[in-house]
Amino acid sequence: MSATYDFDAAIRRIPDFPKPGVLFYDITSLIGNAEAFGAVIDTMKHLYQGRRIDAIAAVEARGFLFATPLAYLLNLPTILIRKKGKLPGTTVERSFSLEYGEDTIQIHRGDIPIGGNVLIVDDLIATGGTIRAAVDLLRESGACVSELFSVIGLPFLGFRELLSDCSIETLVCYEGE
Numbered sequence: 001m002s003a004t005y006d007f008d009a010a011i012r013r014i015p016d017f018p019k020p021g022v023l024f025y026d027i028t029s030l031i032g033n034a035e036a037f038g039a040v041i042d043t044m045k046h047l048y049q050g051r052r053i054d055a056i057a058a059v060e061a062r063g064f065l066f067a068t069p070l071a072y073l074l075n076l077p078t079i080l081i082r083k084k085g086k087l088p089g090t091t092v093e094r095s096f097s098l099e100y101g102e103d104t105i106q107i108h109r110g111d112i113p114i115g116g117n118v119l120i121v122d123d124l125i126a127t128g129g130t131i132r133a134a135v136d137l138l139r140e141s142g143a144c145v146s147e148l149f150s151v152i153g154l155p156f157l158g159f160r161e162l163l164s165d166c167s168i169e170t171l172v173c174y175e176g177e
Helices: 034-048 062-074 129-140
Strands: 012-015 023-026 055-059 078-083 091-098 101-108 117-125 144-153 167-173
Touching (some): 034 062, 034 144, 034 167, 055 062, 055 129, 062 078, 062 117, 078 129, 091 129, 101 129, 117 129
Parallel strands (some): 055 078, 055 117, 117 144, 144 167
Antiparallel strands (some): 012 023, 078 101, 091 101
């Protein structure tokens, strides 16, 4: 584990993106830095190795980048949580509200470990709406979800309250823009 790695320094900030007044925390700078990306994966491995986890669910799309190497290192399957219409098999789905409208996520029904413990991984948790929908969909489908991981957390947007029934690990939290 790289407990002393400065993840904050590896995250680029882009003001006024995607609209004026918004400060965007860009993880592509972290992914493009092999040392920083390796430190993220090593830290995740240290956090979750030895815990009772049966699968790792990855939220589209940047969550795939972090969940898949962790799943490989822990010898676990990866469950893809995708936007509606992107999975070809039999799926289960859940719609949810966003700040700007509605969205729907889907998971292949056969990928969900009934009674199994699932860790959900994403790159950033802001309001928590997408992760909440993922937790609820997995639970409604028979899996157990109690742990969430994200590289970046924006607690000032209220995700901790929305996800209070789960343990949440983040590498970097920003308390404001």
